[in-house]
Amino acid sequence: MRKFAIGNWKMNGNIASLKMLGEVQAAQALSGVSVVICPPYPLLHAATLASNGSGVEIGAQSCHHLANGAHTGDVSSDLLADVGARYVIIGHSERRADHHESNSAVCAQFQSAKTAGLTPILCIGETQAERAAGRTIEVISSQLKASLPPQAQAFILAYEPIWAIGTGLIPSLDEIAQVHAFLAHQLAEICGSDSKISVLYGGSVKASNAAQIFALPHVDGALVGGASLAAKDFCPIVTALGHVQ
Numbered sequence: 001m002r003k004f005a006i007g008n009w010k011m012n013g014n015i016a017s018l019k020m021l022g023e024v025q026a027a028q029a030l031s032g033v034s035v036v037i038c039p040p041y042p043l044l045h046a047a048t049l050a051s052n053g054s055g056v057e058i059g060a061q062s063c064h065h066l067a068n069g070a071h072t073g074d075v076s077s078d079l080l081a082d083v084g085a086r087y088v089i090i091g092h093s094e095r096r097a098d099h100h101e102s103n104s105a106v107c108a109q110f111q112s113a114k115t116a117g118l119t120p121i122l123c124i125g126e127t128q129a130e131r132a133a134g135r136t137i138e139v140i141s142s143q144l145k146a147s148l149p150p151q152a153q154a155f156i157l158a159y160e161p162i163w164a165i166g167t168g169l170i171p172s173l174d175e176i177a178q179v180h181a182f183l184a185h186q187l188a189e190i191c192g193s194d195s196k197i198s199v200l201y202g203g204s205v206k207a208s209n210a211a212q213i214f215a216l217p218h219v220d221g222a223l224v225g226g227a228s229l230a231a232k233d234f235c236p237i238v239t240a241l242g243h244v245q
Contacts, residue, residue, distance in 0.1 A: 002198050003033040004156060004221035005238045006121060007228025008061065008089060013039050018050040023231035024238065028055040031242025033221065036087050036121075037228070041075055048084030059087030059121065062095055065108035067116075077109075077116035088113045089223075091147050092123045093162045103146035111149050120155045121223065122147055123202070128163035136161075137182055144186060153191060157199045158223040159183060164203030166225055173212060176201055180218035207236035214244045 007024075009017075021037065028035040038059040039047050047058045064074040080088060090113065091106035101109075106122070113120045124143040126136045140159065159179055164170050171179075180199055187197045201213055202223035213219055221241055227233040 001196060001220045003241050003244065004036065004198055004200055005033055005234075005241050006036040006059070006087075006089075006156075006158075006200065006221070006223045007038060007234055008092070008202075008223060008225050009037070009039045009043075009229060010061070010094070010225060011040055012229055013043060015043065015046055017229070018043065018047055020231040020234075021047070021050045021054075021056055023235055025051070025054040025056050027231075027235040027238040031238050033238060033241045035238055038087070038089055038121075044080065044085055045083040057086045058084055059089065060085045060118075061089050061092070063088050063090065063109050063113055063116075063118070065105065065112045067112070077112045077118055081116045081118055085118060087119045087121055087156075089121045089123060089158075091143070093125055093160060093165060103143060106147040107149055110147065110152065110155070114149075114154075121158055121200075122155055123158045123160050123223070125160040125162045125165075125203070131161065131163065136179065140179065140183070141186060144183070145190070148190065153195060155197065157183065157187065157197055158202050159199065160202035160223060166204070168204050170204045170209065173216060176213060176219065177216045180216065184218040205237065207233060207240070210237045210240040211243065214241050 036057045036059045060080045063077040067078050090109045095101045110120045124140045126139040130139045198220040200221045200223045205222040205224050206227045
């Protein structure tokens with residue numbers, strides 16, 4: 001299965017921040033894994049130039065489901081592809097919460113991204129209350145099925161427990177392994193056993209815990225938030241992923 005280290009910069013960074021891509025490129029070349037950086041919209045074109053055809057690819061953080069129109073403040077998948085993005089995050093919990101994006105809206109964005117030639121990075125995850133109620137599998141299964149269009153293929157799935165994002169909290173290794181085993185089984189049922197969908201873990205991933213997480217079965221990398229903003233934090237995560245057989 002293809003291994004991915006994906007950095008989600010969220011609403012952080014500036015032009016000067018792109019200098020770190022040189023160090024990330026070096027780590028990617030040594031590790032041999034796939035690395036994607038998803039900066040804010042205004043930095044996308046500059047980021048594609050800074051990556052300069054290296055092994056580091058560039059993605060966006062969201063997209064509108066329509067190709068154009070009167071949608072102030074939104075960005076279409078076609079435009080993202082035009083400025084050099086190759087991936088796009090969809091369904092992130094912060095978009096679902098802050099912008100009230102439903103599963104059906106995420107599904108429409110997925111279709112838009114595929115039409116534009118982008119690879120969707122679909123995010124799913126449960127709240128702390130849902131986990132405490134023992135509903136983790138129920139919630140993520142429902143999100144996955146409702147967020148995917150029929151015959152979905154060639155995408156990346158990121159499991160991000162909402163309560164672990166940016167909090168420093170993290171599920172136990174056993175809990176992560178159980179969820180990823182379930183998702184591998186579910187993806188085989190939905191997309192076919194030969195679909196080769198990479199499943200990433202996200203939520204307070206850092207250099208100190210990355211190797212343990214990547215050693216788990218069915219964990220094909222990470223969607224990284226805060227630790228992707230500086231090369232000194234992100235490169236060790238890339239290196240750890242490269243050491244996984």
